[in-house]
Amino acid sequence: MKKILIANRGEIAVRVIRACREMDIAPVAVYSECDRTALHVRYADEAYPIGPSEPRESYLRIERIVDAALKAGADAVHPGYGFLAENSAFAAAVRDAGLIFIGPTPKAIETMGSKTAARAAAKRAGVPVVPGTEDPIASDAPDAKIAAVASSIGYPVLVKAVAGGGGKGMRTVTDRQELSSAVRAARSEAGAAFGDAAIYLERQLTRPRHIEVQLLGDAHGTVLPFVERECSIQRRHQKVVEETPSTAVSPALRQAMTSAAVAVARAVGYTNAGTIEFLLDQDGRFYFLEMNTRLQVEHPITEMVTGVDLIPPRSSRRRATRSSAASTRRIPTITFSRRPAGSSRCARREDLASATTAAPPRGSTSRSSTIR
The missing domain is CATH 3.30.1490.20 (ATP-grasp fold, A domain)
Known part of the structure; x- marks a missing residue:
């Protein structure tokens, strides 16, 4: 691949552009009217307008994004997260245009995008469901x-x-x-x-913990699990704080959960980055909840504790070997990611912990500022 179009905006677009530059791949941006001067537009080698400010008329218009990729002479399209990242029709349209979709197959997106179909896939893989x-x-x-x-x-x-x-x-x-x-x-x-x-x-389980396992799959059938993330502190079903590794997960439970995550991914022929989410009950039993067929917003904390860059738009045996070693090693530190909330009443007092030491974000995976 020599040129990649990023079908997104904001910090994830900038993050993908940065990865492209590290790999000597030319990054191409798209933008709506209100994003004409946004950082991702200025940072890319080329940028193409795709419509008015409203996302439904720009970033959610499949034909406009595919057309921009063809005009730019791009080899591939990276969806980032949000917008069309989990849209099977978008993945199919990119492939039908003769381009590479940097993500799972349209069939895998469609299957895991339906909660009932995803539950059926988990059961076929021998993984318990609620x-x-x-x-x-x-x-x-x-x-x-x-x-x-x-x-x-x-x-x-x-x-x-x-x-x-x-x-x-x-x-x-x-x-x-x-x-x-x-x-x-x-x-x-x-x-x-x-x-x-x-x-x-x-x-509905009583006071379960929300545990997720980051995966990375390649076209050769390799699926690598990474150390879990816990995102139990939520507000209105939206994650507020992510933590890795989870203090509630023992080495034996970690092995069982990561093995289950791999089994589900293999059951649907999953490739690229994705996340399997579980619920962990008070008796230590876990259940498949759903799969996110894209990169998660909270993926940087996994990168920080494993040292593996999840963004680069390619898979290779050599990279898989390095990732496998990093994904299974003992993690000596705990990393948190906190998202802004509209209210301070996002959790019960007994659910909160005090942070006594904090290190400012640094490096390529940091999120120390807001990018429109």
């Missing part, structure tokens, strides 16, 4: 049938959107009286947010 429905609840299912299913799962239950994430289209139900209204609300919100009103039911 008890719940195997398929989406039919849109014409009577309330009595839905209530019977919820009772068989056991309250409290979560009504969850099959598509999307971030807590949208999700409702907690503690008894039968709340179920019908929660189903209607979840369907309405999911339809508005994702264009798909399908929902399913899942048992």
